[in-house]
Amino acid sequence: MQTTDVESTSTCDSCNQTACSATKRQKDESEEAFQERRQLQSRLCRIRHKVVVLSGKGGVGKSTVAVNLAMALKMAGKRVGLLDVDIHGPSIPTMMGLEGKQTIGTEDGLVPIEMGGIKVMSLGFLIKNPDDAVIWRGPLKFGVIKQFLKDVVWGDLDYLIVDSPPGTGDEPLSVCQLIGTLDGAVVVSTPQRVAAVDVRKSITFCRQLHLPVIGVVENMSGFACPECGAVTHILRSGGGRQISIDMGVPFLGSIPIDPKIAEAGDSGLPFVQHFVDSPTAKIMQTIIEPVLALDGRDQGAASSSSGLSTKSVPSPG
Template sequence: MSETYETQSSCGDSCSSCQATCSSRKQEKEDFREPLNPYSKVKKVIGIVSGKGGVGKSFLTSYLSVLINREGYHTAILDADITGPSIPKAFGIHEKAKGNELGIFPAVSKSGIKIMSVNLLLETEDTPVIWRGPVIAGTVKQFWSDVLWDDVDYMFVDMPPGTGDVPLTVFQSLPVDGVIIVTSPQELVSMIVAKAVNMAEAMNVPILGIVENYSYLECGNCGEKISVFGTSHVEETAEKYKLPVLGRIPITPAIAEAVDAENIEGLNGPWLTEAVDALKSLLGEERQEKEDNGFCRIAVPTDGNNNVFAHFGKAAEFTLYEFQENELVGKTILDSKGEGHGATIEMMKREKINVVICGGIGMEAMEGLMNSGILVVPGAAGDADVSVAAYLDGGLNESSKATCGCQGGNSEHNEGACNCK
């Protein structure tokens, strides 16, 4: 008998301890993941999926990104629904995407959410995408690897319905940390959820929970919840698959009005509290560990030449320094557009700034920062790097002319004093 036959005849069907090479040995699982752009940083990738279309995946993707962004995290949306892109319009974004030799720049919403969609690349917004599956799948991969995502805490991926090429590409090519399944109240919801659950499990992707859209209509007079599409089956379906229900979204004119007005960032509703909590927990321990390990973000208004800009409220840019145990780990530019101290304070809160080092600053702006838990160190001048280093060394002295009581206007500066709020 041949050596091969003897080896196979004595095989105990356990490849884990066998050193022989034969056709029955299971091959190592191939890694199909695409590399992230080297200039990007994405911490968590969340897929929004469903077994069928028309259940509101794009709305949930958009609104969850808004809600998590309000919690102070940096969010982004990768619109993988290539043939039915609708997300840019909900945010009022109509310009075309730009780029350079490093990659493609995503569009940025009013509140700082980064968005990439095929609609930002088409000649016109109503140009149909008549592409075959491999081209569509390739586009999704490019959105991951060719786009400059910068620093993203949560990326939400809006996937097309079903279990076809694009969902498979996303699961295989992106490091998906979890999916949220979107359903509606109809009887067939169990079958819809089953398709999404089975695909996620087959791809070894965690399922965070279920969100039911079109859950009910609330009477404007008495507050009664009317089940327009019949009795909800989401609880029994969730129990069947041992999944939490992360929210029930009602049928309400407020949602349609916000989307139609291209102002989803202005929408306010209490329907997704559980979903937000579940998502925050994914980064909660990581963020707390970072804070416990001496992580600090310092912002300095600068003039384009790395010098401290004299007006806090009028600065068009801020240089952001990130330190870990007093070691510089990042330095970037924040665009504040000189929109005034109110908008700038909101940006400081959104960016989770710990310290602001500045030149002149009005009392109202200083109080706004301090009330937000941000330490203010006014009176700085000259090179921003030097000022930050002096602060860390404990040698940055505050100027007696750091603040002023003026209410704006066109009066001139006097030896670095501030003439704005």
């Protein structure tokens, strides 16, 4: 159906801004597509910050970083959602202790599963048998990611952390296209050169999509002794930092191989919460500071415009 621009007489249901793109039907956009886009925008308008966790290589601990990033933000008093868009190998349910959980549908949409105050959504909550293989091509994957953003009742969030599968394919591209404006990407690598090469591709991917890179995390950087905490560099180290230097992006920090991280992930317990006093957990808490600063920056801007000091504005939680 051919249409022309349709002037809206109402504001977006969520943001109440007449300039919002969801208030007007676009040229050649059907009424059905317009209403679908409005619903998507109404969900996203209630989420202040959207951050995607990327890796160019599988097996680098990207989901571990995503889970602990989300929990560390929650521990800092933020309202947090965690979206798993790894369609073929969703690991977030296992790492959050939510295996076997099933989401329910209401008139308002799909209800995310809550764990520790974090709202979690994954394809793992929609599959009855966890051993079933998901054999989908691009359009089906795009459709389910769109459903996760449009139909899930996320509510008001300070942060939505998106755990993306390895590489620069359908899933991360779909997230970027659907969300439109992301605050940035956290890129995870390991020290070896074979991982570093692929991480550079992830950074190039971000630049091509005009997605800011918050920084690079070097995971599995040495082995942390469970007895004394001393770090021994079994593999090479410094690869992540060198990528940051070469590509001109921030370096967030190095996370050592800590047996307790594997123990926590297998047990469905976010490491940064259950081993909060460990040296590795403190490293993770330092790594999230630039992500946490996104919210502080917004609060500071709001305070400046209102003439208030930042200390007078409470952090939402």
